[in-house]
Amino acid sequence: MRAWHSYLEDWNWRAERVGDRTVHLFQGIIRFYHLTVAVLGMVFKMQWLSRPAVSHVVIRQIYFTGVQGLPWVLFLALGVGVVVIYNIVVFAQQIQDMSFIGTLMNWVLVQEMAPFMVSIFLLMRSGVAIVTEIGYMHVRGEDAFLRSMGVHPYEYLHLPRVIAFALSGLILTFLFVVVSVWVGGLVLSWSQTMNFFEYILEVRRGANIEMLLVMMLKGLCFPMLSCMLLLDQACRVGRDPNQIPVRATNGVLGALIMMILLDVLWVTIRSVM
């Protein structure tokens, strides 16, 4: 009888844990949704343009996220992007169908790799910085200070970072693609794998407006939503500095998983349509 009770208690405890986690997951999704709606509402209201306090932070964040990150993204494009293009061309030559170059480049590099690589880079470089910076602000009680000054913490702290992530993501993704395609072509012609003009012709043939729109959408949304998730985690630091590394790890991993899930969702929707 006692063994049976113990067995039931074990299962009860497991069920409680599963229930707790599920409730936390849904609470997190609802919190994330509210945060996203509130910050996007502020972005589109455009009041921040008439507030020098906020617009100064927007400029600083764009400089930190976009401008300072540019050399690293170019380096990534030269490394990863060029290798991908080289492999695509070699593969197309092996199957003796050069029309694959444009199509594969469109699918693999432009629509998938570029937005994903840039978002991962932004997450690694600026994402951790965001959680640490905002987390320490909460530890020092600066959110309370802002409220006492009539400054909305979302508008002053969150909005500039979201704008910086979204804009930098979009522009850096575009630059990643441009550098990969052009330098990739030069490397191909230098290694006498393929004539440069022939290569450009194939790229042009595979390119279309839909491809560009998807790239821009992903380049904008992936970093923006990742930033929202990081900010949500940073707000949960509270007054405990020990929470900062925990929240930074949760934020980066959560954003990574969210991007993968969004990509899967996107592919599923497209295959159904």
Add this chain to the structure above:
Amino acid sequence: MSDKLQWEEIPLFGDVLSADIVEPGQNIRIVMNNRFQYAFLSLMFPDMGVQGSLASSIWLESEGERFPAGSPEFCLRVGSMIRHRGLMANISIRENLLLPFLYCGDEEKLQSAKSRVDEVAEFLGLEGLDTQAGERSGYTHALVSLGHCVLQEPDVIVAQEVHVGMSPDRLKKFAVKAREALEKLGSGVLYLSGSEHEGSGLKFIRTHQIVDDSVSDVSGIW
């Protein structure tokens, strides 16, 4: 016509803070432990979060208009001096002093504050205005808070015991500057204190006492 800070009866952890009005030139004190102070401050400057809801139990009456606690108008018209909550670490002291004006979007107010900021900093003895604030002592937090009040010229100031923990010589300096500034401003002060024997040197027309021995005192939760 001047601004008046008012509140209805506010229940605070089992005790009740009775309704009152703070008018310019009048000092009112509320004696309560830190936990209650931070609870009261969070009603005064609520976390609007994603909902943007405003508490209505505290408000500012100004020229027939009623500005609820936490609204931008309320925060711009009510000065605040909160312990260790006087500045942001990642911007300069100048930007810290000008922050409410840089945020409110009123160009006239901003230009007026910009033209006075050096004079105010000199009066307070704040140096290196254009260097990043970073981690600062309670004394600098208190000075910047006082600087905000001098620039804002509010009719009512909500002050916590910002002098707690200051060294005796700094405390003396701060008390002189604060008294001089308050005399010049003629503002009413709502003073939140942990003890009746606090050393602010202010004369109070009323003191509210909130006591709840069942709750242990904790600090720094807001």
